[in-house]
Amino acid sequence: MVVSTRLQDYDGPILECRNLSISYFTRAGEIPAVVDFNLTLNKGDSVGLVGESGCGKSTVAMAIMQYLGNNGGIVGGEVIYKGIDLASLSREELRQLRGNEIAMIYQEPMAALNPSMRLGQQLMEVPLCHEEITEKEAYERAVEILAAVNLPDPERVMNSYPHQISGGQQQRVVIAMALLSNPSLLLLDEPTTALDVTVEAGIVELIGQIAERFDTSMIYISHNLGLILATCDRVNVMYSGVVVEHGTVEEVFDHMRHPYTKGLFSCIPLPGADKTAHPLVPIRGQLPLPHERPVGCYFAPRCDFFQEGVCDRAIERGTIPMATVDDRSGHEVRCLRWQEIDWESYRPEGLSGESVTSGEVVLSVREMRKYYELADNSLVALIRGKRVRYVKANERISFDARECETVAIVGESGCGKSTFAKVLMGLETASDGEVVFKDQEIGKLPVQKRSPAQIGSMQMIFQNPFDTLNPSHTVGAQLARVIKKFGVETDKDKIQERVIQLLDLVKLPREFARRRPRQLSGGQKQRVGIARAFAGNPAMVVADEPVSALDVSVQAAITGLLMEIQRSYRTTLLFISHDLSLVRYLADRVVVMYLGQIMEQGTTDEVFSPPYHPYTEALLSAVPIADTSIEKKRIILEGNLPSVMNPPRGCPFHTRCPRKIGRICEAEPPPFVEAAPGHVILCHIPMDELRRVDPVFVQTAKDKSAAE
């Protein structure tokens, strides 16, 4: 109890990090993870740490917790919490601080909760171990706090095991657990990354309320600039272990000074961006590995403003110092040339964006259904003799895709988009309806019965770059196999030639043919994945979340590459994604799915502006936007995503719909209504009413540079 009494009457900054340097020690030697990190956090403040994977943002959080594992350690500087140097504390004192003064919220709520303990017990033990309190008081406190994080039926949650509640609810429990002892500092490590976008919106709103209601200071760690804007006052942009820019969110988002920050913003598709007018600008190269950081400025090899002799000069402290841009707002930048860079005349070469005209219909899906049979093993079913239930994975799917067109399929987990891709690829067969591809019915044709030409003309790009290539075979061998399999070439030398061509196509060095996948970075693997898909000169490519597992700066480059190849081959691209910003940027047409059904479809402009389907509207408003000039409608969906096993009757969305009009939504399946030719909405609400809805995004004429 010594520490807490020392902390009672403190009124300085909650947390200060001074010249903090953290390293990991491996057999290969010391690997600096974070260098020269400075931070001052006042009471009630929330600071964001934003950066790509491996930039050290989570390491900072763990260092504040003084929990770096066996091989990590603070090698310089100090962490000062309410005036106390945390390094000076004994283990017992540190323990009293953790969970009580400083609490943490984690990326994967399911993993963060003990699977074999009831949630109530896990919650109650926090106050029980930090305060003199009875079990009963602890129980009441836990119930109270569960209600405060908007969990319905807290008593039931208390009595549940983690796997019995949904991911969003789990994260609310983790947040409740962190708030139980009323901490002064809350560390949030990517708290919404594992969640669906509509669930994320709810959590983000909750986090916003916490700061006000509990007067807690927060450090919010994320790779998503839009989330930082929604939750933080100040932001630290990190790159490869160092903070490259620091300031208020407005300063950094509207008047960024560091070329990396600028690059990051040019990489993400903002609502103002458009593939023809304002193309994305990828950052070239890739993140340096921690032990391969360049001398001088770490960003130098990827920077357009790199100057020899300035940016690559060896510096004693490892990296270049921070420079103050604006003293009053505390805007700082780690760049030697920030004053010399002329942003006004900087016109980077973006991804080529000439628009193309679409051609004939390539794929036509009509009333396609895919039901799975599910053996019902419950006792009730056994008694009733109804052993088989149907899971309606896809219901009445109808749409067309034309040559050279990009059609995006959008939806959250469980919406049936992956099942649909499987039917297209012939790994599953449709239960009903038609799937006509290049004038041939393929819906009931499993892949084994398709001709090599048929298979080769429809290929797929996968989501997970670490999983998409077989680690046992070389890149060249894997590409060669595809070429041979589709009968593009049969001669050995010709195949080899084609492998080289494909590597050129995806802009990879030719010697990569001899490499094994583990020698490639995520982005490079995904390039090989694209090359593999295009090996058989396909008429259509299905891309299942092809960039969602990649870092932001790599995403833009891969997206650009994909679009470029697609245009030059005049391939139809079926782009499956949950990232609406990206979809808006690259798709010509959008199909919005929910629980196996298409709720809305139309051209991108039609879908992204009123009239909306209420689900589309909610989905759009849930997308975090990293643009201070955009004002967004706030729609938070209530309730959980229903299970596909047991979908609601009537309109599938009625359980969460904020615009539900009454009985009819629960009782009858909604009709298809055409808002415009080709723009179809599946809803009971009269079209006139839907047309009167305000747009989700409004661009405020606040600042000229914002939309750039």
Add this chain to the structure above:
Amino acid sequence: MSIFIVRRLGTMALTMIVVSLLLFLLLEINVEGVAIKVLGPYTSEEQRNIWLEQHGYFRPVYIRYFEWLGHFITGNFGESVRFKTAVSDVLWPRLGNTGILGLATMMVVVPLSLALGVLAGMREGSRLDRVISVTSIITTSVPEFASAVLLSAVFVFYLDLLPGTSSMSDGFSLVQLVLPVMVLVLYDFGYVTRMTRASMAEVMMTHYIRTAILKGLPYKTVIMRHALRNALIAPFTVIMLQINWLLSGVIVVEFFFAYKGFGALLLEASLNQDIFLIEACAMIAVFVAVTTQTLADLGYTYLNPRIRFA
């Protein structure tokens, strides 16, 4: 859950039936062979045929199988050729002796290996962990017959502390139990220890343990309340399955120390082609093994709330 139990018991019954069928076919399909084994090799064909006729061996195989199975289930295992009495008269006392040996072994193995495994897995890579891990590799590398020889050499030959045989001819003797149990423990504890260690180490790496530590719980609470409960689920299964392994070890140990147990009986029956005794012993052994496997499965399900409340 109830469906799961019913299904698991059904699988168990099915396994037993298949095993019995295999055994029956392996040992009794050749009726001539049965007669030779029962009556001895120096009998005339006529004698054998009379015996076979008397005992209904010329009926179709399936009828004989069901009759045999019926007898078996009701506890009528037939007559032992070697012991010249009903199989059950020999079998049950022997099984009891082996039960004592097994129980004594488990009573040492379970607490010892759980404690060592938890200690080792708690801090993976520590000196204690390495000592425990290497020790358990070494002890599992010494086969039972080798450790029996080595331990006898030390405790019987050099130190003259313990008796070299455990025939218990003058009634039950605890001293005679020491060496057999020691041999079994030595060979078995390493495996359970390593499994416990692996399970514990895995749990210690999980995020929920990190959560528990960063909640500010005392280290003891983290281990006792959060880690152990999850870490001991896997070893439970291992221990139950270990009973199956123990049955193998028991054969060697009983043979070596002349302990009058079930393992030695099975070996004796096999070496003497005492087919009804072999059948009975094998069925009992499999029954014990299958039962413990079923218990292991059910227990695993019960201990794991993610399955229990699925």
Add this chain to the structure above:
Amino acid sequence: MTDIAAPVPAREPTLLRLLKGILLLRESTVGMIGAGLVLFWVLMAIFADLIAPFPPNATIYPLAMPGTTVPEIGTFWLGTDHIGRDILSRIIHGSRQVLLYAPLATFCAYMVGIPMGLAAGYRRGMTDDVLSFIANVILSFPVLVLYIIIIATIGASAANIVIAVTFASAPGIFRIVRGLVLDLRNREYVFAAETRGETPWRIMLIEILPNARGPLIVDACLRVGYVIITIGVLGFLGLGLPPPDPDWGGMINETRQMAMTFPHMTVFPCIAISSLVLGFNLLADGLREVSLRD
């Protein structure tokens, strides 16, 4: 595998990669000790004729204690047994038996277990149900009971021991392979192979199996160790290789009645078999340690 690798000219030779893998083992002390023990016995087995001071089956000088030097005959470093055979020579020659049959039997078990595991894990459904049930039935026998019944029924010979080991070990291998395949089959590269219409066996053998090799190599090392014990136990119970050729388990069995008076006759074969098993177990542990680091 050659046909997909062929178009790429400068592929790293398999031998070189194997060598690199062995060099990786250097980082594990435990693994190096294990490899050393195994290598020691392998060399003993290969050069048994050169190393062994006496012929293994010849009666030379009865009941010599270890270290006894007999003029004009030589030194019996580990003594002689009850019928006067040199124990050292018998142990050295005995390593041949063990190191021939144990790996051979393990290999046979893998040849049976791998295809079954691949099929069950990849196809699932009925195939899996049937194969898993068969495996469970065999596994429900206590291992030694199974061996004793098989050997007692079909007789003790080298070939029968290999058959018995294959029969008894294949289900265990089946389970491991099946588990690995169930995990690997959900990888996207398998999905990719399916979408380009590869045949199931090609997917199993070329896309899946190579990625399961790490755990399987570790398991194989452990299994060889266990098979050595099994062969030893069978020899010890008198169900092993027929005499007079030296077999470690058999040596212990033959002399154990005299263990109280002449412990050296049984103790040294025990040490031999334990050290070889220990070698394989340590090697497996080292390999696992190294593979986890990667």
